Amino acid sequence: MSVSAPSPATTLVASDLDRTLIYSAASLDLSMPDAQAPRLLCVEVYGHKPLSYLTETAAALLADLAAATVFVPTTTRTREQYLRIHLPGAAPRYAICANGGHILVDGVSDRDWQRQVAARIAAECAPLTEIRAHLATTADPAWLLKERVAEDLFAYLVVERALLPEEWVKELAAWARPRGWTVSLQGRKIYVVPVPLTKSAAMHEVVRRSGATRTLAAGDSLLDADLLLAADLGWRPGHGELADEGWQAPHVTALEERGGAAGEEILRRFLAAAAATATG
Numbered sequence: 387m388s389v390s391a392p393s394p395a396t397t398l399v400a401s402d403l404d405r406t407l408i409y410s411a412a413s414l415d416l417s418m419p420d421a422q423a424p425r426l427l428c429v430e431v432y433g434h435k436p437l438s439y440l441t442e443t444a445a446a447l448l449a450d451l452a453a454a455t456v457f458v459p460t461t462t463r464t465r466e467q468y469l470r471i472h473l474p475g476a477a478p479r480y481a482i483c484a485n486g487g488h489i490l491v492d493g494v495s496d497r498d499w500q501r502q503v504a505a506r507i508a509a510e511c512a513p514l515t516e517i518r519a520h521l522a523t524t525a526d527p528a529w530l531l532k533e534r535v536a537e538d539l540f541a542y543l544v545v546e547r548a549l550l551p552e553e554w555v556k557e558l559a560a561w562a563r564p565r566g567w568t569v570s571l572q573g574r575k576i577y578v579v580p581v582p583l584t585k586s587a588a589m590h591e592v593v594r595r596s597g598a599t600r601t602l603a604a605g606d607s608l609l610d611a612d613l614l615l616a617a618d619l620g621w622r623p624g625h626g627e628l629a630d631e632g633w634q635a636p637h638v639t640a641l642e643e644r645g646g647a648a649g650e651e652i653l654r655r656f657l658a659a660a661a662a663t664a665t666g
Contacts, residue, residue: 397660398456398598400482400589400613402605403463403471405573405626407448407649408438413573415625415645424646430471438471441646447653449475455660456596458482460585462577462609464536465495480596485579485609486588487539499591506582507539511566517541517578520561524554531574540579547574570608572627577609585609586616600663604652614638621655623648 405413408429416423427445430438440448451457452475460482461468468483468490481490487503488495518541521533529549535541555576559569562578570577585605593601603610603617606626611633614620620638622628625645634640643651 396599397454397602397663398458398589398593398596398600399451399602399656399660400458400460400585400592400617401603401652401656402585402607402610402613403459403461403468404438405606406604406610406623406652407444408440408471408473409646409649410438411436413625413645414439415647417645426646427474429473432470439646440649444646444650444653445474447650447657448473451653451656451660452476452478454657454664455602456480456592456598458589458592460589460603460605460613461485462536462579462607465490469493480592482585482588482592484537484539485577485583486585487537487583489588489591499588503539503583503587507580510582511580514538514541516565517562517567521558521578524558526554539583540577542578543576544574545576550576568608570627572607572609579609585613589613589616602656602659604656608633619659621652623652 401407424441424443426439427442428436428439457478458480459468459478462485463483465483465488468481479492483490489499521541521543525543529546530543531546532544533541555569555571562569566581568579568581570579589601601617603613603620604622605613606623606628608627611628614622615635618637622638622640623644624642625648641648641651
């Protein structure tokens with residue numbers, strides 16, 4: 387496997403995207419009076435319609451962060467879904483997609499990493515076909531909207547959240563755990579993901595390639611917990627699955643800000659921590 391020359395930047399920032407740095411219109415949480423709402427930058431269009439945003443303040447902060455660190459977008463999105471996003475600032479050299487299943491290097495998935503991930507899943511987990519069959523027989527059409535497979539690595543359901551029984555999700559998690567799979571509920575999506583498929587493993591590989599000496603991370607969902615635990619410092623917003631669960635770790639700061647304001651604050655914290663590393 388080829389290794390890039392070490393970057394002059396010593397800080398690597400691995401950040402989740404959706405509901406951490408970028409937000410749908412509904413998740414921006416613009417609770418202030420309309421006349422005081424921040425200006426927004428659209429960073430994703432889907433189906434010819436704007437889909438994801440960040441505030442203009444966050445956009446400027448992100449551009450500064452991309453210039454000062456090894457910034458690595460770290461997402462559960464598929465490669466196709468990730469490539470719809472156009473973030474401000476320099477294009478990231480590295481990106482982590484499919485919850486760690488793909489490491490993109492200049493936009494191209496690294497084949498050696500793909501093979502490593504596939505081998506671990508095959509050795510440690512029940513096959514995806516078994517997971518999908520269980521979902522098909524237990525999900526109720528009354529609340530199931532869609533069933534999808536991402537990159538032939540994991541499955542997720544799109545559901546009518548108001549009709550979804552909480553007990554069903556708990557029962558699914560209990561069934562999946564001994565088979566080497568984990569379950570995460572994020573908004574209208576239920577993810578069923580192989581335990582070895584983690585953002586943290588991919589982050590460690592990018593650290594190795596980039597030569598970074600310090601890692602910062604942020605995320606809002608249980609699928610981000612391993613990433614936050616693996617980083618030197620982390621932040622989580624005041625919304626999301628981790629906040630709802632009261633999830634904590636000694637080196638992870640639980641922010642009070644929610645929605646787009648949380649995205650701004652996370653970027654400020656990233657920049658301050660990176661500056662401290664550079665001068666330290």
